[in-house]
Amino acid sequence: MSGQVQHHARRGEQFARAHEDGLRRVGRAGVAAEGVVYLLVAWLAAQVALGGSGGSADSSGALAQIASKPFGTVLLVVLAVGFLALLAWQVVTVVTADKTSHRVKAVVKAVVAAALAVSCVKFATGSGTSSGAQQQSLTQRVLEAPGGAVLVVVAGLVVVGVGVALVVQGVRKHFEEKVSGSLSPALTALGVAGWVARGVAFGVLGALVVVSATGDTGKSRGLDAAFHEIAAQPFGVVLLLLVALGLAAYAVFTLATARRRVRA
Template sequence: MPSHNSSSWITHLARAGYAAKGIVYGTVGIMAILAAAGTGVAATGSSGALREIASKPFGAIALIIIGVGLLAYSVYRFMCSIFDSESKGDDGGGLAKRAGYLGSAIFYAALGVSALTGLGGSGDKEKEMTSGVLSMPGGKYLLGTLAIAIIIAGIFQWIKALKGSYKTKFTLDSFASGKRHWIERSAKFGLIARGIVFPIMGGFLLIAAIQSDASEAVGLGQALEKLQNQSYGSILLGVTAAGLICYAIYCEILAVYGNFENSH
């Protein structure tokens, strides 16, 4: 277990990471709401959100700040995975969560580098990464494992939302009960929204692994587009987008009021 001093560093990393993550998810959610409203704006994922931020005044400065925050989040999740800084344990469930943290660390490291280099990524980044994995020895099985991990991560979002276990990460004693209730409801809605899009992403990635076809892979942006193309798609997309904005609020509240030193 990390020492008290290292726990303090973990807290700083987590706060910076959740702040940056909240900005990215908030941008994704706002763009998805505009897409659902038929404004001509396209729903997009994390890389598209970075490109949108870069296009605004002082966008380059914002990308540097966000990139540093995302790299901080990556290190935080790496610590959670390798050193079990959140005390998940070594049983099956604990190891599964820690494996998910490692995947998260890798993803946000790549996203952070994209932000710092001002690239934001292309719309086909998911397919390029999938193709790269498939070209590796045993890549088909590695990709399938990753796909299942993403689906499980989505299921965990629902479990966290329904069980209310996310509440233990907050330190909200100073809030009035009404305001605390609103924050917790926003967090629950946000986790449910992630629980919708993650299995979509994981499902198409699993198809890509089974068929050895990188073109089947989709990222967050494409998953939102899949929702929009369904019956009542604008409504589905709008509700999911609102949930992603709630998740962004949840991230920002965690950045300020999160309890990371004794999380379980």
């Protein structure tokens, strides 16, 4: 039995390596789709800062915005296909990557791509819901379980760690490794701003998840809650507008480099 498993594993790896280049080219459509979503999230974050947001300032809010527009359903289907292509690329990367860190990042990207593809389909069919509300409900269920508060705190600290890592990657320009060829000074500046802004947003999000362990699950409503928390601080409107600009910079960087990506 173990011999058969090893044989199938080798066959799977051979298949993945043989099709890696093709799936990478197709998967770049998913990178561009991510850029579109982030551009809309940046716009929604700016609306929160200016006091005019009527929807959820996160990926679900961005998809809801698309769904409400003419031809929105068609665009959502296109985005879903792009995210599925990105998912396939990341699954292959898990098999072929030569570094454990790259495999872990590919797994995370694959999960996010799958979730976004499903969300696109749901909004295209009229059954989409706020991801923030879903996260709040999940946090509440975890808190009700034995040791749930500890799990929520750990999850929040992990998200804070991701935020710190994104800031470090942006400052050290690690994103340059994702793109073949050199980057112009303008694209490099967009990359730095984008990664730092995402790091700030995720850092605040993680801190709010930790706070929600006290029972205030409204604090765990995803990026939307993080943006509102930033806006509520002294000089928060200015800071949130800077974060929104940074997220827009990330979106432009992603769209501009999608066709040259060697890593998602």
